[in-house]
Amino acid sequence: MKTERVVLAKRPEGMPTADIFRYEDVAVTHPEENEIQVEALYISVDPYMRGRMSDSKSYVTPFQIDEPLVGHVVARVTESKANGFEQGDIVTGMFPWQKVVNIEAKHAIKVTQTDIPLYLYLSVLGMTGQTAYHGLLKIGQPQAGETVVVSAASGAVGSVVGQIAKLKGAYVVGIAGGPTKTQYLTETLGFDVGVDYKAEDFSELLAEAVPNGVDVYFENVGGDIADEVMQHLNQFARIPVCGTISNYNDTEIEYGPRIQPTIIKAQALMQGFIVANYADDFANASQMLAQWVQEGKIKTKTSVEEGFERLPNAFSNLFTGDNFGKQVVKVSDNV
Amino acid sequence: MKTERVVLAKRPEGMPTADIFRYEDVAVTHPEENEIQVEALYISVDPYMRGRMSDSKSYVTPFQIDEPLVGHVVARVTESKANGFEQGDIVTGMFPWQKVVNIEAKHAIKVTQTDIPLYLYLSVLGMTGQTAYHGLLKIGQPQAGETVVVSAASGAVGSVVGQIAKLKGAYVVGIAGGPTKTQYLTETLGFDVGVDYKAEDFSELLAEAVPNGVDVYFENVGGDIADEVMQHLNQFARIPVCGTISNYNDTEIEYGPRIQPTIIKAQALMQGFIVANYADDFANASQMLAQWVQEGKIKTKTSVEEGFERLPNAFSNLFTGDNFGKQVVKVSDNV
Structure with missing residues (x-):
């Protein structure tokens, strides 16, 4: 099966322009043991990713040229070879910018509450x-x-x-x-x-x-x-x-x-x-944040671009001040 | 009795020059109840005092024009009207730049160990x-x-x-x-x-x-x-x-x-x-520092200028890089 992904074509100088990204087709096999295959639903674009696009010393390793961008994604499991995951499950994690991809199950977090907008897992609940x-x-x-x-x-x-x-x-x-x-x-x-x-x-x-x-x-x-x-x-x-x-x-x-x-x-x-660095306390914070959102004490605004092809544009918007609220890209019609 | 003091004649602009200081004679009476009269032995000049010479918002109140400079001093008690202090005692505290002065006893700290160079109470033990x-x-x-x-x-x-x-x-x-x-x-x-x-x-x-x-x-x-x-x-x-x-x-x-x-x-x-801000822990630190000094684990260098009239020069030296070690001024021959 073929799918599409976005790779870093070259490192940006100054403001990120469209030509730093390249779309390419790539084959997807069935998942291996302990892997799940997922279809991306929402992909997050975040300012910190700009740091990984440069080749400078930072707290995270840089993205590699000709390799896919990686960021926070909400996805649906399409095939599972891993315990604890079934087709149809909703998961989040740091996944490549790729429409369909196989992921080691240990890198996916299952979302149990799915009766809220799923993109909230890329913002206030993420x-x-x-x-x-x-x-x-x-x-x-x-x-x-x-x-x-x-x-x-x-x-x-x-x-x-x-x-x-x-x-x-x-x-x-x-x-x-x-x-x-x-x-x-x-x-x-x-x-x-x-x-x-x-x-x-x-x-x-x-x-x-x-x-x-x-x-x-x-x-x-x-x-x-x-x-x-x-x-x-x-x-x-x-x-x-x-x-x-x-x-x-x-x-x-x-x-x-x-x-x-x-x-x-x-x-x-x-x-x-x-x-x-605060990973030890993520669970506590998650519970608190979810409660505040449900009680209406924390309100959120999300700016949703539609279409896998809009990722570069959504990313650039982060730096122009044109976006308003958390910027995400809806990359599937199945949501 | 007359004595001499140093007042702030005007606020410095840029590097402190001699004309920001003015020497003047002033009368000293006998101390009042709960006061001690002290003769300054060593006066400390410290970079932080530059901040107090300006009129800007800071963590300490500015020095006032025509009022004496105030800083850390080691002094000998010449007359006491306060419990716990006797003539001849060595004390330290934040005192005015004045050869002989009356001080509220509560602002003086009695030094018990006097068989070491007393100026150390202006540096490593201060x-x-x-x-x-x-x-x-x-x-x-x-x-x-x-x-x-x-x-x-x-x-x-x-x-x-x-x-x-x-x-x-x-x-x-x-x-x-x-x-x-x-x-x-x-x-x-x-x-x-x-x-x-x-x-x-x-x-x-x-x-x-x-x-x-x-x-x-x-x-x-x-x-x-x-x-x-x-x-x-x-x-x-x-x-x-x-x-x-x-x-x-x-x-x-x-x-x-x-x-x-x-x-x-x-x-x-x-x-x-x-x-x-660490006043609560001064006593502990003092004990530790004194021990390290006595054991030779902390060595110190003191640059001693001699003479009450050398205070402005000693202060200026702090900013030229010409001083070496803690800068103090010996202002009495009785030491």
Whole structure:
């Protein structure tokens, strides 16, 4: 049987363009012992993948040229040679960008609750939800009454960060681009203030939004936006550094005001993290997040592109600010 | 009775110059109830005082114009109206830069062991030793076999940081300016490597000095030196930010490569601190440091200027790299 996959044709320089991807046909055999064959239903595109496309030292090994991209996928089992999996089961995992593929069963996680939109397993009930949960609660540790600022606040991680912070009793300020997104923060997600970083008077708007300073800054973007937030750090501020999407596509090292003087004046803690380090606590977090979603305490927005051929476009959108909510691609009609 | 003091004549711009200080005569009465009168023996000059000379938001209140500078002093009690203190006692504390002065007894700490050089209570047995101890052990948490890098390594804080790290079994690299200081690190203090930041090939020398990367970077300087060290951070590196002496005198905000991408790639923790936050553990640390000094496991170097009139000069030397070891000023002949 033939199927289709997406490989990395070449490494991107700067913004990822369509020509870094190549579609190709590939044969699929029946699964071997302890394998399952799955059909991809939803494929997640995430900013962190940009890091793996480069050949630089990082916390994950780079993607290889002419090899398929790999990311979070929700899939349906089409054939099973593994105990515990049956045809029709829904699974998630880190799978290649391939319509039908054989996977070692140990790399698949079975989804038992299937009466909710399955793409939620790629966002709030998947990696981005876990990222928000652990980064905010383990490093940020917001206390009731404290001020939490989150950048990329309408995004997959930021939106969950802000809502969890509200559940913990914090005063929450979200930074996002444009009036539609900032209104969404306050009107739909229940943030206290939404600040538009595209506004000419962003600096003043931010200052007004944090009259009591900043106790937690959940860092998703870096760059000028971060510089502005750092001006307002309170003593013992915590800064979980989740990502710096503003410079994932930089081809040169970005310069800005040095941060050490600010860190010491505020006696602040800044800590980079990747969600994989909190794997021991994924199950707890998963249960909590699912409960909050079911109770309507955490709302989510998903931007669904349709069609396997839309993967490159969906990925590029992550860096233009054009996407709104968690970006996924629906790659099967059987869902 | 008349005595002499040093007041802040004006706030410095850039490097502190002699004209920011003014000497003036002042009357001293007998001490009131619960006060002691002390004669200053040794006065400490420390880089952090530069921060208090500016009028900017910081963790300590600024010095006031026309008011005396205040810093760490070792003094002898000349008259006591307070329980527990007698004429002749040696005390330390945060006292004004004044030859003879009345102090509330509760602000003085009595020194019981007086058969060692008393200026050690301004360095390894005082604030700088405490700073090294808590910053390294509480934030840096070096493990045996890990690589610890410390900047301003021949200085009052850095020299103690490196020696404690060696006592904990770490591989220790010190960064200092010039061959005399770097040789002192290895030959006298027992560091594994000394790297000269003034060398043209500093970048290569540093890279060679940390073949296994950097697990702890104890940050004393900031600026270009810090940028180079950050290139070598290992996963889960810790960066206690003690000070950034390279820019205490900057009149404009200093720019450098943004640090967030590095922090996230290494999943590093960077934390600013001031020693006052560890006051609960000062007694423990004091005992440990005194023991290490007595056993010869921690060696110290003190640069003693002689004469009350040398205070401005001694202070300026802190920022030129001309001083070597902890800088103190002996201000009395009665010692």
